[in-house]
Amino acid sequence: MRILVKDMAAAAGKQPDAELEAAGWVHRIRDMGGIRFVILRDRSGLGQLVLAEDSGAPAFTLESVIRVRGLPALNEKAPGGAELRVASLEVLSRAAPDLPYQVNGDISKIGLEAILDNRPLSLRNPKIRSVFKVQDTIVESFAAYLRNRDFTEIKTSKLTAGSTEGGTNLFQVDYFDRKLYLAQSPQLYKEAMVASGLERVFEIGPVYRAEKHDTPRHLNEYVSLDLEIGFIESELELIELERELLAHIFGEVARKNGPDLAAWGASVPGPEDLARAPTLSYEEALKLANEEAARDKKASASSRIFDINPEAERLLCEWSRREHGVDLVFVNAFPRRHRPFYTYPLAESGKSGAGTLTMSFDAIFRGLEISSGSRRQHDYDAVVEALPKFGLKPENMAGYLQILKYGCPPHGGFALGCERLTQKILGLGNVKEASLFPRDRRRVEP
Numbered sequence: 219m220r221i222l223v224k225d226m227a228a229a230a231g232k233q234p235d236a237e238l239e240a241a242g243w244v245h246r247i248r249d250m251g252g253i254r255f256v257i258l259r260d261r262s263g264l265g266q267l268v269l270a271e272d273s274g275a276p277a278f279t280l281e282s283v284i285r286v287r288g289l290p291a292l293n294e295k296a297p298g299g300a301e302l303r304v305a306s307l308e309v310l311s312r313a314a315p316d317l318p319y320q321v322n323g324d325i326s327k328i329g330l331e332a333i334l335d336n337r338p339l340s341l342r343n344p345k346i347r348s349v350f351k352v353q354d355t356i357v358e359s360f361a362a363y364l365r366n367r368d369f370t371e372i373k374t375s376k377l378t379a380g381s382t383e384g385g386t387n388l389f390q391v392d393y394f395d396r397k398l399y400l401a402q403s404p405q406l407y408k409e410a411m412v413a414s415g416l417e418r419v420f421e422i423g424p425v426y427r428a429e430k431h432d433t434p435r436h437l438n439e440y441v442s443l444d445l446e447i448g449f450i451e452s453e454l455e456l457i458e459l460e461r462e463l464l465a466h467i468f469g470e471v472a473r474k475n476g477p478d479l480a481a482w483g484a485s486v487p488g489p490e491d492l493a494r495a496p497t498l499s500y501e502e503a504l505k506l507a508n509e510e511a512a513r514d515k516k517a518s519a520s521s522r523i524f525d526i527n528p529e530a531e532r533l534l535c536e537w538s539r540r541e542h543g544v545d546l547v548f549v550n551a552f553p554r555r556h557r558p559f560y561t562y563p564l565a566e567s568g569k570s571g572a573g574t575l576t577m578s579f580d581a582i583f584r585g586l587e588i589s590s591g592s593r594r595q596h597d598y599d600a601v602v603e604a605l606p607k608f609g610l611k612p613e614n615m616a617g618y619l620q621i622l623k624y625g626c627p628p629h630g631g632f633a634l635g636c637e638r639l640t641q642k643i644l645g646l647g648n649v650k651e652a653s654l655f656p657r658d659r660r661r662v663e664p
């Protein structure tokens with residue numbers, strides 16, 4: 219039976235006389251003259267094989283897939299503390315010798331474009347692959363946390379008749395004899411499912427943003443971790459939910475991905491750190507960002523910050539780390555002009571009726587917005603009135619309007635960008651590194 223390289227040392231300790239079978243990719247070959255050391259890579263890591271010159275093994279190349287049998291032996295110099303002395307070797311798939319990408323190379327010396335151009339090969343690098351082990355834990359723990367709190371997972375269509383988030387960043391799709399768009403977010407569907415009576419739903423799925431700019435924080439296709447919950451009164455409840463959800467996700471990443479975090483020299487905040495993360499209103503956050511900019515050498519001293527832009531996000535997190543010991547800030551009460559049509563207005567003290575602020579918030583982690591959310595407007599007339607002001611057509615939203623017209627509870631939710639969260643947990647320079655096969659303005663392959 220095949221064993222994984224990570225279990226080789228234990229097997230060598232227990233039964234050194236029993237022949238073992240291992241299989242995987244040839245990660246490295248060191249020819250010592252008379253003896254060859256081969257590093258074998260399987261899903262569990264790296265292990266050492268020892269081949270005598272007279273082993274009679276067929277020829278193989280780096281990245282070939284091989285199966286070997288032999289006796290295990292403890293060797294503290296070998297990765298994992300053991301090696302397999304090979305008695306027989308079979309080449310299951312021979313790799314062509316002209317590898318365009320050095321899988322066992324130091325990735326800090328390889329540019330991002332080369333890494334992405336050769337994605338099927340670069341993903342074989344254990345450090346690069348570890349990004350997606352962490353992402354797996356994020357997705358799994360997001361779902362597990364919510365399921366434990368009576369949320370139901372939903373999957374909704376990615377083909378829509380119009381915009382949900384406002385703006386023009388939509389990809390048009392030919393759909394028989396009409397035009398549709400790739401969904402920017404499951405926003406309206408997740409609200410519909412709250413009103414269906416499920417009350418608490420979440421969705422993990424791709425969303426599409428036709429943003430033309432190429433920045434380290436933007437993808438044109440990303441995975442959105444969405445949730446929506448009925449019977450809430452304010453975005454402050456959502457902030458507390460996100461704080462606990464993040465504590466769970468970070469806890470699981472720390473528990474399951476120790477070696478992956480170590481490979482990137484990364485760590486995650488603990489629950490006590492998250493408990494200290496401050497909530498600032500948009501106005502307070504802007505004021506603070508400007509004060510920080512005035513004392514920060516990296517900030518462009520002359521220009522005032524008028525919006526929570528990337529510079530403000532960096533400055534706010536630096537402030538929070540210094541003052542609260544945590545790199546996470548929640549910003550709420552955004553002005554209406556910055557939020558989509560569905561955002562609920564904030565009743566401002568001293569003003570009658572709906573003001574210009576909204577019950578909305580963002581979470582900024584390690585200098586980057588990782589999530590956005592709000593309480594939603596559930597009043598049918600208010601939404602019908604708002605739609606045209608946002609350039610939206612009520613006739614494209616008949617299904618959504620129906621749910622508001624016939625009994626919809628007060629509700630709200632938020633969405634976390636899966637790749638951005640992965641990026642910030644591991645300290646990756648570019649969000650594209652956290653996407654298996656990223657799509658940007660130029661890149662549609664592989």
Ligand code: AMO
Pocket residue numbers: 383402403405427429435436437438440442444445587588589590591592631632633634635636637638649
């Ligand atoms: P928003 O548009 O702010 O909100 O998106 C939510 C989160 O998704 C991530 N994100 C992105 N990640 C990578 N590339 C992009 N181009 C990109 N755009 C957004 C960010 C962001 O915080 N419907 C609302 C959510 C809600 O209110 O429930 C929405 O989609 O991490």
